[in-house]
Amino acid sequence: MEKNELTPAGSRFPLPSEPAILAVTPEMASDWLSYRNHPKNRPLSKAVSGRYQADMEAGRWTEATPEGLIFDTDGYGVSFQHRMKALANCSPEALAEAYGNPFLRFWIFPNEPREIFDVVDQGFKRTAAHVLGVKYAGHVGAAARHLAALADGDRWGMPRFPKITTPEIVRTFEAWPELTWYIKDIHATALDTGIPIGPHAAVLAQAARTAHRDRIPEWLKQVKTGANLGAGAPALHLRKKFHSGLPTGKGKRDLAYAVIVKAWNAYVRGTDMTVLRHMTTEELPKVVGFDFSQKAEEAA
Known part of the structure; x- marks a missing residue:
């Protein structure tokens, strides 16, 4: 047979x-x-x-x-x-x-x-989530994995993402206390919108090290509710992007991360959007005001 x-x-x-x-x-x-x-x-x-x-x-x-x-x-x-x-x-x-x-x-x-x-x-071994020992540890670990992969410097994607080790995730978490600052609200936003927590938390952790940190709470409110927003509001476009589920196919992880970055960047720049998309021929966008090519500043 x-x-x-x-x-x-x-x-x-x-x-x-x-x-x-x-x-x-x-x-x-x-x-x-x-x-x-x-x-x-x-x-x-x-x-x-x-x-x-x-x-x-x-x-x-x-x-x-x-x-x-x-x-x-x-x-x-x-x-x-x-x-x-x-x-x-x-x-x-x-x-x-x-x-x-x-x-x-x-x-x-x-x-x-x-x-x-x-x-x-x-139960022979421990995952990064076990080691981190914080609320929403699995999602915080996913965000730390993104940051570790991004720090490698490949602006066309995150090819090493699946190979990031538990020790690397833990070290990244320890270097990025910002990962826990907004995770509760990011989690609540995901429940209402389907926006993936890992990349969203990674984007906002970088944003928290820029001059736009104070705008993060309002961003999360807009993305979560979608209330009283104009047709071109980046938060509204991001909500719609994930309304039917996450991207699939080649480069899907990079696509999810990239559209979150693009929406955030448009928001802090005060730019309306007509369409939110990322092409595989594009470099991964950088969070405005933050650059992995420079030594990340310690959280204030």
């Missing part, structure tokens, strides 16, 4: 390019379980998935907790299968009655190294 190889490419539901909250339907859960379940994952426990399913259908499941669904750099699930099995077996009607929608929201963490399988399943 021919071996049935798992192929993430067969999935009809792509993963986001950066950590983000997604609405996951039973159909999506079934798809991911079929195409993205790594052959080396531990065997499924019917008892565990059954308990999860009962909680989900009864409305006892807490959505969008920091314990998200983790996928490796090839798109295979590292930590997800029991929750997805439970959700795949859920009745959409029961979910709609319990939560108001026929889906559940989960944090999705893509592009994680396969080596963390031992961490999440057996």
